Amino acid sequence: MRSQRFKLFMTLFLDNATTVKFAAGVLLGMAFSIAVILSTIGIMDGFQRALKIGLKKSVGEVVMNSEGGGFFKMNPSLIKKFESQKIQQYAALVQTESFLIFDEDSRGVLVRGVDDSYANVVNLPLQLHENEVAIGSEIAKINKINLGDEIVLAFAKGNLSLKSMPSLERFRVSRIINHGVYQKDSRMVYVNLSTLQKVLELGSYVNMISLNLPNDPKFKDDIEKIESSIPILRKKFEAEFYFKPYWREFAPLLEAVKIEKVMISLILQMVVVISIFNILAFIIFINEKKSKELFLFKALGLSKKAMSDLWLQLVFFIWILSCLFSLVLVQIFKFSLLKLSVFELPSEVYYMPRIEIFLSWTDYLFVFSLTLVWILIITFYLLKRLKQKSLLAGLRQEFA
Secondary structure, three states: OOOHHHHHHHHHHHHHHHHHHHHHHHHHHHHHHHHHHHHHHHHHHHHHHHHHHHHHHHHHOOOEEEOOOOOEEEOOHHHHHHOOOOOOEEEEEEEEEEEEOOOEEEEEEEEEEEOOHHHHHOOOOOOOOEEEEEEHHHHHHHHHHOOOOOOEEEEOOOOOOOOOEEEEEEEEEEEOOOOOOHHHHHHEEEEHHHHHHHHHHHHOOOOEEEOOOOOOOOOOOOOHHHHHHHHHHHHHHHOOOEEEEEHHHHHHHHHHHHHHHHHHHHHOHOOOOHHHHHHHHHHHHHHHHOOHHHHHHHHHOHHHHHHHHHHHHHHHHHHHHHHHHHHHHHHHHHHHHHHHHHOOOHHHHHOOOOOOOOOOOOHHHHHHHHHHHHHHHHHHHHHHHHHOOOHHHHHHOHHH
């Protein structure tokens, strides 16, 4: 009965082109407003996600250094401590600064000596032979370096003597690595660990360990797992070493993005409120244009409560269609950000050339629910005004 009444109600209002166009405009405006908010949240979440993935691809989940920042040996006692914490993925590294020289151009880079175990920690193809290097994609792009080209790395040999000169080592580029973060792709150079130890005359010493923590179902995500595990690791290794999560370098930026996402989402609610006023304008337009038909509904026994229910059903129907259509618009925005050149960002400013929209179900729930709350608040106010219109007023309008 109610569904038939609502179908009749809808048929009555959508019987001419003007009303249909008005309804389509209201629906499109509401859907666009919701899509803008979803896309804004998705861009923020996508930036955080892409940045964390890129950072994790460069160092693993946790970085371990000696307390004084110096070199140390990967001795059996360290391995036993890793085993006691069920840490199976770890890699000892040597990290140092250098100058990359190619075709009479030079740039400062961060050289990291790695072995085959490091490739398993960061999930990158970094199996390097003695005279091979892997360079970041931005280094290759800026300096126009291709696979197979030879580069020279200049390493400092210390300042024990004024006559000391840097060590110039020649390597062949065997891989170009894309971390997805400009600061990493424009600085990182990977070299075979034993080769770098030999060049720097370190023997078997290293100055850094990258590791991944074991999965634990009691943690809802990697961030919670890492934050809970680092204090345990610090206690286990005492004061000899310190540990930092992979996002530590960009922690202030990530925190700022998190705060900005909430603030922008709240500010953009004004766009939704404006779209809701379009819905109210549509209801008022129908109420005036179809006043005689509405009077007949009431005259035939339709109560004010039943009439209000029909208006609410109409508003819910518009809200549901707007939410569904907004999902289509979000996919269009997502495709545009990834494919159209006009949306390509300067990597040196925004850390990555493109940002993908990433939304979780909680984001959809938050935006859709908040939109519905605004709609109901303003609609209830309007319906309260419409209820005050008496049947006698409708009768006068019917025979005016």
